[in-house]
Amino acid sequence: MFMYEMPTRLYFGKDCIAQSGQELCRLGKKALLVTGRHSAKINGSQKAMTEHLETLGIAWVLFDEVENNPSIETVRKAAALGKAEGVDFVIGIGGGSPMDAAKVIALLCTNELDDAALFTGPYVRPLPIVTVPTTSGTGSEVTKVGVLTNPHIGTKQSVNTPLIFPAVSFADPAFTESVNPVVTVDTAIDALSHAIEGYMSKKATPMSDVWAEEAMRFLGVHLTELDGASLSYAVREDLMYGAVLAGMVIAQTGTTLVHGMGYQLTYYKGLTHGRANGILLPHYMSLMEETMADKVEKVWEILGLSGLADFTACIKNLMPDTVCLTDAELAEYTALTMPMGAVTSTAYDVTEAVVKEMYQSLEH
Template sequence: MFTYEMPTKLYFGKGCVAQSVADMAALGKKALIVTGRSSAKRNGSQDAVVAVLESAGLGWVLFDEVEANPSVETVRNGAELGRKEQVDFVIGIGGGSPMDAAKVIALLCTNDLDDEMLFTGPYGAPPLPIVTVPTTSGTGSEVTKISILTNHKAGTKQGVKSPMLYPKLSLADPSFTMGVPEHVTIDTAIDALSHAIEGYMAKDATPVSDVWAEEALRFFGLHLTQLRGTLSYAVREDLMYASTLAGIVISQAGTTLVHGMGYCLTYYRGFSHGRANGLLLPQYMKLMEESMADKAQRVWELLGFAGSDDFEAFMKDLMPDTVTLSEEEIEKFTTIVMKTASVKATSYDVTAGVVARIYAHISK
């Protein structure tokens, strides 16, 4: 038995934002636009959204204070503005950080939650309607029920998860990614790749999520060797398509050990989320070759690799970053990871020894 839920209405393709006037108008009279400080202004996505709002006669107010890996404090500030301005819906424009922040801002506009309840629920009222406009091809947040925040009190990144966080509307226009720098293109593509792989291998994977995962992996296999330099619109479109599909995958099956371990590398060592995942993926796939050999072989077929050693060599060339972890850091990170849901979600008998061994391997 399995379930499938994906209530987000998705527009995909060049110019799709302009097609959403009626959908936007149905959500209310005034929007809170949530972005980072500059990228949405540079790539044209903010102007495109504002043009739709104004053509529909809708008001809007801007909250452009979202940082990378947004904090609990930031989303509380955004919600305060939303309540003050009495907005009817929230639009997140950007990569995963603004979209994740927008979801929780929408939730906090309608719920008075302390820091503990924010991550655990229950939530008494549904959030304001959420619209997402991705401008990178990585997180898949435009189609998920998950928001990841930095929780300084817990000393790591944590997830807010509820079916209520599915966006009502998502507008995925690959043209907004044309100016994304090379290192961000690589980081976000590997983040999305990890979503497809982890969701495919997860204990909660379903026949339906596997279909989307294999389709995403097929498109990643076409372009993993083309992530450097200037990318054509056609490649950017394929990467966003694969990223969105991978988002649908994790909205059904969740993420696993790679994400649980990667959060520590991001929070304590400053690695971007995608780069942290990239450091960990090869060793994770070695575990999967043991526990899920058939699926692991299918991953290699779709991506065009001979196996985990071949994949690891490719990743070291694509992401030559290194990290040196002390024994104390490995012990600390392992303790944090073993308390997370990512351990039980992984199709492997994950012990503290397994986690510590992977951290030690990438620290070589």
Template sequence: MNDFQYLMSTKVLYGKDIIIKEAELFKKFGKKAFIVTGKSSSKKNGSLNDVVNALKKNNIEYCIFDNVEENPSLEMIDEAAQIGREENVDFIIGIGGGSPLDSSKGIGVLLKNKNANVEDLYNEPKLDSIPIIAVPTTAGTGSEVTPYAIFTNHKIKTKKNFMHRVFPKIAFLDAKYLMHTPYNVTVNTCVDALSHLVEGYLSSKANILSDAAAEKGMRLFGECIPYIKENNFTYEVRKKLLLISTLAGMVIAQSGTSLPHGMGYPLTYFHGIPHGKANGLLLKAYLEFCEDKKKVESILECIRMNNTDELGELLNEILGKENFVSEDEINEYTNSMINNKGKLKNHPYKVNREDIFKIYKESLM
């Protein structure tokens, strides 16, 4: 058994109406909160109202930045951080999917380090953040329990993980906020969670604890497949999907992601394919490429699949098959990925340019 280190520093609270029940926890973080969220979903699903009521109950002031965009850009992070400085906030509450939660981490670093600029999000040394509280309202990214944040960098025309490691202090998990999530968003995000589980399980950084979480997450995903196919998302199913997402976040917090995530970024940036769907389109070919056949078999057993063809059929059914990328574009994306050392090192075996090209071509052509 290999040596390993394990750090999971986020306090996770899971249950219905958990924010109101545990409202006093906000008091320990300061006198003024900065709520970071998207334009409308947190208003519609009730999460913003619950947070505001919890803050009012504890006489905590707050201001709201509700202009987080999908695939948040560095320019937007800079804009929000400027508002946070002007408002002199003490802590951040991120409400929403991965975009608001990731944005909160970048904003938090800039607020903690007054002389930092947005380019420093990609630079050493690693910087700390003001406290972050996470309220996920989608079940996919697991950002509520990871130290990572992904931002769109228009200068290099891709999405890129920031340099720093910022775990939220608390994650409030309440599946009631997911109840009205549209089918396509639900599917794209739960496939993102599956991709986290799979990539983390196969990563060179995987360990016995991350594997245990991955296997449990994949088994829960297998239980949900019939409901996903039937678009039958009951409250109990939503609870499972939220837990799957958080377990997947715990996995990649230790082991990171690998090839599908790195390869999926240009599909999102250049073709507008949602992040989770982009990963899912590559997943079958990736599993067929992986050398650790024992672990691949374990993945298939956990999700109740007999083989990778069956998994591919499922993903095509729920995501829709895409054939939208030319061979010239695949060559370009392959060249970019072969230089992505961070993702390549998470795969436990050597990866050649031809391997990446083959995964793209089998998935997209």
């Protein structure tokens, strides 16, 4: 038995916001726009959305204070604005952080939740959510997860409920044209990680595998050209398509050990989300070779790689970072990782020793 759920209405392609007709009118008369401080203003996404809203006669207010890896404090502040302004729906524009924040803000507009209940529920229906990705990576535009930093537990934590599936998503690859080469690499590898982890997850289904293979196909052909080159629109389009498909995968399967362990590297070591995942991927694949050899072979075939050594070299070329952890850090990060659902979904007997060894693989 498996269940497939993908309730988000997706518009994909250049100028898709302007071409979406009356779509947003069904969501209400006033929107809260949620963005980071700068990029939505630079890449044209905020302007495209506000012009469209004005054409439709939909009022809007802006909250543009979402930081990377958003905090509980930030989403509470934005939700207070949304409630005071009486908004009908929430539009998250940006990378994973503004979109994740928008989902939780929409939830907080209709739910009274303390910091613990925020992550557990129960929840009543949030305001409708609209997402506009401006990087090709997170997949948040089509998932039911919002990740926040939670200082109470000392790492990142997910709000995870089907109620926060976006109602509508507008994926316009043109918004990624101003993304710098480093962020392009980090986000593309995050997307690749979603596709691979979803494909390897214990929760993989025949339908999620279809999207995972297709995502790997679209991302894989560009792996060798990500490094520093200015990318054509056609490549940007492939990367965004691959990232959206990979998002649809993790909307079914969730992530696995790579993401679970990566959160600690972001929270404590300041690595970007995509980089934290990317540098963990080669060791993860060595584990998967023991338990899912057939699928690993399929991954190499789709990515056009000869095997693990080839993959490791490819990742190392894009992400030469190393991380050396003290014994105390190793113990702490391992203890934070072990209870995560991402560990349970991993198709491997994940013990503390396995996690420590994987962290130690980052020393070289």
